[in-house]
Amino acid sequence: MTETKRPDKDYLSLEAERSRYSLMLHITKDIFFEYSPSEDKLYLFNSPGEAKDADSLDNLLDSIDKNTCELTPDTDTMKEILLSRPITPREDEIRLKLPPNNTLLWYRVTVRYNTRSKTLIGNVHDINQAKEEVKQLKELNQIDPLSKVYNKATAIAIIEKILSERAPGDKCALAVLDIDNFKQVNDSFGHLYGDAVISMVAGTIKNLLDMEDIIGRFGGDEFFIFINDASPAELDSKLEKIRVTVYNMSAEMDISCSIGATVGVSPCSYHDLFAQADSALYRAKKNGKNRYEYFDGNYYEESISYADNIAENTTKDHSITETALEIASKSKDPEGAVFNILRHVAVLLNLDCIEVLYYDVSDNRADLLFQYYRELNGQFNVVVSDKKKGYYAHEDMVLLKKILCESQYIRYSEKFKEQFTTKYRNVLAYSDGLSVIMASNVTPRDNVFCVMNFKDYNENREWTAKELKDILDVEKIVAMYLNGTYTTTTREKAMEQKLAFMSSGAYTIPQFYEESGKLTHGVSSENKHLALVHFHIKGLYTMNRLHGRTMGSDFIDGFIRLLLSKDSANRIVAQYTDLNNIIMLMSHTDAVKAKADILADMNEYCAEKNLPADSPLIIRAAFCPFEPGMVVGDAVEAAAYENLHTDSDENCIIDAVFQPLIK
Numbered sequence: 001m002t003e004t005k006r007p008d009k010d011y012l013s014l015e016a017e018r019s020r021y022s023l024m025l026h027i028t029k030d031i032f033f034e035y036s037p038s039e040d041k042l043y044l045f046n047s048p049g050e051a052k053d054a055d056s057l058d059n060l061l062d063s064i065d066k067n068t069c070e071l072t073p074d075t076d077t078m079k080e081i082l083l084s085r086p087i088t089p090r091e092d093e094i095r096l097k098l099p100p101n102n103t104l105l106w107y108r109v110t111v112r113y114n115t116r117s118k119t120l121i122g123n124v125h126d127i128n129q130a131k132e133e134v135k136q137l138k139e140l141n142q143i144d145p146l147s148k149v150y151n152k153a154t155a156i157a158i159i160e161k162i163l164s165e166r167a168p169g170d171k172c173a174l175a176v177l178d179i180d181n182f183k184q185v186n187d188s189f190g191h192l193y194g195d196a197v198i199s200m201v202a203g204t205i206k207n208l209l210d211m212e213d214i215i216g217r218f219g220g221d222e223f224f225i226f227i228n229d230a231s232p233a234e235l236d237s238k239l240e241k242i243r244v245t246v247y248n249m250s251a252e253m254d255i256s257c258s259i260g261a262t263v264g265v266s267p268c269s270y271h272d273l274f275a276q277a278d279s280a281l282y283r284a285k286k287n288g289k290n291r292y293e294y295f296d297g298n299y300y301e302e303s304i305s306y307a308d309n310i311a312e313n314t315t316k317d318h319s320i321t322e323t324a325l326e327i328a329s330k331s332k333d334p335e336g337a338v339f340n341i342l343r344h345v346a347v348l349l350n351l352d353c354i355e356v357l358y359y360d361v362s363d364n365r366a367d368l369l370f371q372y373y374r375e376l377n378g379q380f381n382v383v384v385s386d387k388k389k390g391y392y393a394h395e396d397m398v399l400l401k402k403i404l405c406e407s408q409y410i411r412y413s414e415k416f417k418e419q420f421t422t423k424y425r426n427v428l429a430y431s432d433g434l435s436v437i438m439a440s441n442v443t444p445r446d447n448v449f450c451v452m453n454f455k456d457y458n459e460n461r462e463w464t465a466k467e468l469k470d471i472l473d474v475e476k477i478v479a480m481y482l483n484g485t486y487t488t489t490t491r492e493k494a495m496e497q498k499l500a501f502m503s504s505g506a507y508t509i510p511q512f513y514e515e516s517g518k519l520t521h522g523v524s525s526e527n528k529h530l531a532l533v534h535f536h537i538k539g540l541y542t543m544n545r546l547h548g549r550t551m552g553s554d555f556i557d558g559f560i561r562l563l564l565s566k567d568s569a570n571r572i573v574a575q576y577t578d579l580n581n582i583i584m585l586m587s588h589t590d591a592v593k594a595k596a597d598i599l600a601d602m603n604e605y606c607a608e609k610n611l612p613a614d615s616p617l618i619i620r621a622a623f624c625p626f627e628p629g630m631v632v633g634d635a636v637e638a639a640a641y642e643n644l645h646t647d648s649d650e651n652c653i654i655d656a657v658f659q660p661l662i663k
Contacts, residue, residue: 031098035060035082035111035120042071044098055099072096073104082120085113093127104460106131144217146195147202148348155216159226159270162214166266172228173235174273175261176281177205177242179221180289185255192326196344197221197255200381203347204245207380208238224274235261239292245380247290250340258284259292275299320348321473328481335370337481339383342372345474346381349467352434353455356478361397361447365517366390369482391517396424401449404440408472411463412436435461437468439475450479502575504557505564506582512574516585516632519572528570528587531594532624532632534639534656535559537580538648539616547612555609555617556580562605566597583636595623595653602651620648624656634658 032045042057063069064079072078074094081092092109111122142154150158159174166172179185179201186194198221205215205223214226227235239259246257260281264273276295283300284293324341342354356370368388376382399419403410410416412435417428435456442449452475502508507515523530537559543552556579563573563584570587588594602619611617622643626635638658646654 030126031124033120033122033124034117035122036118037061037082037120038118070097081109081111084111084120086111087113087115093131096124098124103462147199147217147223148350149202149206149223150214150216152216152218155214155224155226156270158214162226162228163266163268163270168266170229170266171263172226172266172268172273173230173261173263174270174277175225175227175239175259175292176218176274176277177201177223177225177257177259178281178285179246180256180258180285181254182221189330190326192323193330193340194221196323196327196340197250199347200249200340200343201246201255201257203343204249204381205242207374208241208245224277232263235263243290243292248379249343249381250336256290258289260284260295261292262295320345320470321477324474324477328477334482335385338370338385338478341474341478342370342383343381345470346372346374349454349470350456351454352457353453355453355455356482357451357453358482359397359400359449359451361394361401364391364394364397366392366397389514389517390427391520392424392427393421396420400451401442401446404438404442404449404451405444408439408441409468410438412438431455433459435459435463437463437471439471441472441476441479450475450482452478504560504575506560506573506575509574509576509583512572512583512585513632515572519570519585519587520632523587526587528589529591530626530635531586531588531591532626532635532639533584533586533598534622534624534636534643535582535584536620536622536643537582538618538620540580542616546614546616552617553579555611556582558609559605559619562601566601581640583639585632591623591625598623599651599653606651618649619651620646620654621652622646622654622656624658626658 034043034045035041036043040059040061042060044055044057057071060069060071061079061082063071064075064082067075069075069078072095077092077094081090081094084090089110089112092111094107094109095104096107096109097104098107105126105128108125108127109122110125111120113119114121142150144151149155163172179197182194182197185197198217201221202215202217202223205225209215209225209227212228214228216224218224227238230238239261243257243259246255249255258281260277260279260283262273262276262280264276276299279299280293280295283296284291287293323344327340327344328337338356342356345351346354351372352374354370354372355368358367358369359365360367366389368386368390370383370385372381372383374380376384403416403419412428412431414432417425420428431453435458437454438451439454440449440451442451452471454471501511520530537556540552540556543555556575560573560575560582563571563582567586572585574583576582586594598621602621606617606619620643622639624635624639624642626632635658639656642654642656
């Protein structure tokens with residue numbers, strides 16, 4: 001009996017041991033692995049967040065040789081590890097993308113070769129936070145906390161090193177930049193606003209420089225720029241771009257800069273170059289500011305620089321929230337405040353784009369109010385406010401609000417996008433391949449709410465907890481600041497209604513485009529098609545001359561009423577100020593039938609009006625079909641062009657076609 005039960009005891013013992021090891025694997029955050037060289041296969045155990053015990057990666061070494069490895073960009077180090085056969089533990093620091101998140105992070109990899117199984121056994125320990133802390137400590141010692149450019153000591157050390165390595169005769173340039181009337185900025189708007197100006201100017205300069213150029217903050221509102229190997233024409237162009245961009249930077253007050261520059265030929269020293277550039281800066285200030293001057297060979301006893309002013313070189317690192325509040329409280333108008341807040345936040349968070357939108361759930365409408373771009377059409381730190389509007393499915397608006405109410409910010413992802421209807425997914429798709437945070441302080445009782453999108457074109461960006469808090473604070477400040485501006489009162493709504501219609505009852509052209517979104521956003525789901533019809537009443541002015549304006553106006557007004565009376569739920573009619581041109585956006589299920597119905601209405605109306613025998617009035621209509629997602633304005637232009645370049649002596653329907661550009 002004892003001998004027959006012994007195997008069961010061994011089994012239970014082994015099973016208990018296996019359970020202990022399994023529990024230990026799941027308690028630790030480390031990942032253990034085994035690599036089989038014969039199979040070229042990597043087994044990962046205890047993948048965090050996974051219910052299963054192991055993942056595997058096939059053909060790892062082969063993928064490195066073929067440059068298709070997705071596990072790590074550090075392929076040389078990874079290949080060394082895989083080919084190694086260490087009897088004692090070997091340690092390496094390497095970046096890896098590990099399941100389940102596949103986010104690129106730093107890890108310490110420890111491996112040892114098992115001679116019995118002929119495999120590499122090892123573990124992976126997450127050191128990303130430690131790496132980031134070391135990086136931040138290093139940056140704190142090198143980077144000015146306010147402007148996010150090199151501090152004085154670091155910039156000088158880098159420039160001196162470059163100068164020491166240059167060959168005799170090599171050319172370089174040093175420029176010193178000072179913000180004009182900066183004391184007035186501080187006195188008028190406060191020191192936090194002044195700090196925002198410094199950070200925005202620094203961001204502007206960085207965007208206009210090449211990678212090999214060096215920029216440092218000397219102190220106060222002064223910067224110095226080292227430009228390596230630039231021709232005179234390139235140097236002129238660079239300095240002028242900096243001057244112009246800084247001058248156009250602020251929407252509220254005049255901000256400009258003065259620049260002094262000098263060209264050096266190796267061998268030369270930093271101190272000589274700086275003395276020359278500083279003297280040139282003095283001349284630029286003296287000659288009227290908002291300009292750049294080159295060193296003319298004369299040194300001036302007076303100095304612009306803050307080299308010996310310790311007070312100006314110490315900067316308090318104000319929070320993004322403090323500065324945004326300061327800008328809002330000191331600004332003269334809402335748009336100017338938003339411009340400056342977006343620029344400041346984008347520079348401090350190193351963002352490529354910020355968008356400010358207002359969503360109206362009751363109208364199913366989204367208004368894009370402001371967009372900030374790091375670079376747009378050759379300009380830098382640009383904020384535009386073109387008040388774009390779009391209409392979307394009600395369920396999309398409700399769902400977006402629900403998600404934001406629950407979490408306040410959303411990390412954009414494919415999983416998030418797939419929850420919405422096709423039309424809204426197409427809008428969200430503009431953020432594919434980017435790292436985007438959508439933030440809003442919306443509550444369940446809000447029907448109108450602000451959403452801000454913070455975008456980095458690097459899709460691998462990792463957002464810190466502090467950045468997410470700053471983002472939410474900024475959104476709250478912007479929303480509070482804009483609520484009064486973009487909340488429509490009952491009186492304003494009544495006035496908008498009056499301005500939306502012509503005397504004929506047709507929409508005005510601006511209101512037509514506003515209303516077109518409401519008609520088009522449901523077309524796809526209803527399996528319908530869109531068409532733009534352009535009507536031209538030929539002979540109106542001759543009619544007015546022969547029989548007076550009343551008869552001609554009555555003819556047009558009656559025709560518009562006819563168009564509106566037929567299937568009004570699927571038609572939007574607008575009238576131009578020249579009266580005899582009318583446009584109609586319509587949805588339909590059959591283009592041939594739709595055209596036949598319109599022509600029949602035109603002929604029937606003209607017959608019923610009982611016009612005088614000499615009446616020259618003729619109605620021409622150009623019918624332009626197009627698909628949802630195409631631009632309504634393009635269809636209007638195509639139909640109008642076809643109609644106004646056609647001649648006919650009878651009522652007729654003209655086919656108009658436009659081909660949208662395929663990008």
